[in-house]
Amino acid sequence: MGMTVVEKILARASGQEGVKAGDVLEPKVDLAMSHENAALVINQFLEVYKDTGLEPRVWDPSRVAIIFDHRVPAESPKTATNQKKVRDFVARHMIAKFHDIRGDVGGICHQILPESGYVRPGAVVVGTDSHTTSHGALGAFAFGIGATEMASVWALGFAVNIEVPLTIKVEVHGLFPPFVGPKDLILNCIGRLTAQGANFRVIEFHGETIRKMSTSGRLVICNMSVEAGATAGIVPADEETIRYLREEAGVTEPVTPVVPDGDARYTQILEVDVSNLVPQIACPHTVDNVKPVDQVAGTRVQQIVIGSCTNGRFDDLEVAAGILRGRKVAAGTRMLVFPASGRIYQKAIERGLVADFMKAGAVVMNPGCGPCLGVHEGALGDGEVALSTTNRNFKGRMGNPNSGVYLCSPAVAAASAVTGMITDPRKGGASS
Amino acid sequence: MTKVVFTLGDDISTDVIYPGRYMATVLPAETPEFAFADHAEFNARLKAKQIPPGSVLAAGKNFGCGSSREQAVSTLKGYELIIVAEGFARIFMQNAINLGLRLVTAPGFAASEGDELEIGEHQVKNLTSGRVVDIIQLPKARQVVMEAGGLIPYTRKRLLDQLQKSARKP
Numbered sequence: 001m002g003m004t005v006v007e008k009i010l011a012r013a014s015g016q017e018g019v020k021a022g023d024v025l026e027p028k029v030d031l032a033m034s035h036e037n038a039a040l041v042i043n044q045f046l047e048v049y050k051d052t053g054l055e056p057r058v059w060d061p062s063r064v065a066i067i068f069d070h071r072v073p074a075e076s077p078k079t080a081t082n083q084k085k086v087r088d089f090v091a092r093h094m095i096a097k098f099h100d101i102r103g104d105v106g107g108i109c110h111q112i113l114p115e116s117g118y119v120r121p122g123a124v125v126v127g128t129d130s131h132t133t134s135h136g137a138l139g140a141f142a143f144g145i146g147a148t149e150m151a152s153v154w155a156l157g158f159a160v161n162i163e164v165p166l167t168i169k170v171e172v173h174g175l176f177p178p179f180v181g182p183k184d185l186i187l188n189c190i191g192r193l194t195a196q197g198a199n200f201r202v203i204e205f206h207g208e209t210i211r212k213m214s215t216s217g218r219l220v221i222c223n224m225s226v227e228a229g230a231t232a233g234i235v236p237a238d239e240e241t242i243r244y245l246r247e248e249a250g251v252t253e254p255v256t257p258v259v260p261d262g263d264a265r266y267t268q269i270l271e272v273d274v275s276n277l278v279p280q281i282a283c284p285h286t287v288d289n290v291k292p293v294d295q296v297a298g299t300r301v302q303q304i305v306i307g308s309c310t311n312g313r314f315d316d317l318e319v320a321a322g323i324l325r326g327r328k329v330a331a332g333t334r335m336l337v338f339p340a341s342g343r344i345y346q347k348a349i350e351r352g353l354v355a356d357f358m359k360a361g362a363v364v365m366n367p368g369c370g371p372c373l374g375v376h377e378g379a380l381g382d383g384e385v386a387l388s389t390t391n392r393n394f395k396g397r398m399g400n401p402n403s404g405v406y407l408c409s410p411a412v413a414a415a416s417a418v419t420g421m422i423t424d425p426r427k428g429g430a431s432s
Numbered sequence: 433m434t435k436v437v438f439t440l441g442d443d444i445s446t447d448v449i450y451p452g453r454y455m456a457t458v459l460p461a462e463t464p465e466f467a468f469a470d471h472a473e474f475n476a477r478l479k480a481k482q483i484p485p486g487s488v489l490a491a492g493k494n495f496g497c498g499s500s501r502e503q504a505v506s507t508l509k510g511y512e513l514i515i516v517a518e519g520f521a522r523i524f525m526q527n528a529i530n531l532g533l534r535l536v537t538a539p540g541f542a543a544s545e546g547d548e549l550e551i552g553e554h555q556v557k558n559l560t561s562g563r564v565v566d567i568i569q570l571p572k573a574r575q576v577v578m579e580a581g582g583l584i585p586y587t588r589k590r591l592l593d594q595l596q597k598s599a600r601k602p
Contacts, residue, residue: 054595145526148583374447374452399453
């Protein structure tokens with residue numbers, strides 16, 4: 001019987017010929033990523049060794065990555081102390097894939113991992129972050145786990161008792177119309193699947209639209225697969241994956257794509273034609289509350305956010321700057337831009353995008369998660385509305401339960417910044 | 433017999449259970465303070481110890497969706513609550529099993545605050561409404577973790593087994 005991509009990856013990682021959905025395995029982990037919550041992982045890791053007489057030892061420090069992004073620079077003494085504890089641990093255990101708060105190699109974990117060449121097709125990647133699904137963009141099986149689960153991986157080097165998930169196939173056809181892109185596609189899919197429609201399942205993306213999509217776009221759709229409940233999203237690796245790894249991530253070793261068998265079994269097949277897709281908006285307070293832009297156009301917005309592990313990449317900034325160039329952010333609206341990594345930030349400076357944003361009145365912040373999860377800068381006031389390119393709009397997500405968050409693409413966010421209200425970028429916004 | 437002390441709908445995210453702004457607090461012993469921090473009244477009842485251990489939090493589908501933050505589990509475990517829901521999100525369920533928070537998956541389950549429940553091995557009986565629903569067992573693959581008392585003792589055991597095995601090799 002044929003296997004899906006994830007079944008093939010899990011078979012390889014657990015040393016088996018073939019596996020099928022429902023099998024229970026213990027796959028070796030190729031990469032184990034954490035961010036600030038490494039502070040909790042460390043605590044649980046040390047607990048494992050308590051009263052054993054054993055010296056705590058990470059199974060393979062070269063396979064552990066720690067990236068500070070959730071609260072950078074630290075917003076409180078508590079965070080700063082946690083970060084310090086993590087730095088001490090990293091030094092003691094010689095963890096080289098450590099990305100501190102830096103302008104050169106720092107940034108959001110789900111951008112740092114791909115751009116540093118840490119993720120390869122066919123790899124098993126676990127991360128103490130639900131958006132670890134992002135790395136399926138490179139043809140890896142990547143999924144989020146909790147801190148205690150990560151402590152177990154650090155000790156053992158494999159994930160204990162993993163059940164092989166069922167796979168949903170999403171076939172995407174057609175050419176994106178102007179100002180419509182991967183974010184609109186994934187929001188549309190989430191709206192159709194619902195917030196729990198892919199729970200305990202993998203979403204495997206296919207079709208000519210995906211083949212033509214850049215790795216940056218694939219990161220968007222895999223990133224948000226978890227918003228339909230998916231364990232992982234995955235794009236089978238192809239020429240674009242190899243191009244990205246060679247040209248953008250500096251990988252020189254051989255890369256072997258893993259592709260599904262023609263007779264692989266899928267639990268559900270979803271077909272999407274993007275040629276008539278319109279900009280999509282996820283409305284408060286669930287990500288599956290998705291509407292076409294015209295149904296919410298005109299809604300007043302106090303804060304625009306461009307950035308995050310979903311849409312803070314160079315092409316996202318380029319689209320937004322293109323719309324803003326020569327225009328102004330509306331009075332009564334503030335706009336925050338968070339490039340996803342130091343490398344992207346530098347490129348945005350070199351290409352003049354940062355100047356475009358600043359001249360328009362936007363504030364360009366340092367790379368990091370920013371206001372996405374309501375722990376750092378950019379909190380909302382009572383009754384305020386944010387329009388954001390991030391991935392979640394749960395009640396209280398941006399730090400205030402008495403506010404609302406709408407999710408959209410960078411094009412919608414930029415067009416709306418100009419008018420101060422949710423605006424269809426195809427209609428251009430106000431050209432004042 | 434136990435009592436429903438709080439009811440919630442579908443798609444309750446970990447941001448609601450444990451708001452992001454308290455995520456700098458990581459240690460399981462310290463997280464209970466911020467359980468449902470944005471539901472001030474319930475949070476106050478928990479902190480005032482007005483809710484006996486073993487009380488039930490009733491929810492709909494996809495409870496615990498969103499972030500992988502383990503604080504959302506340790507904060508509820510701190511009060512030894514039992515979560516009875518129509519369904520759970522994957523990472524939350526995994527974290528709950530790992531930390532020993534008791535989850536009961538019961539599609540079709542409905543309850544109001546104050547309802548009395550009888551939670552058996554296979555069914556949940558709402559003594560107040562008279563309604564009985566079946567329980568879906570937690571994943572078999574994870575049974576060994578539950579039996580070991582959580583993932584920390586289970587990992588410790590696996591680690592020691594591994595070392596014993598490699599010591600026995602010539």
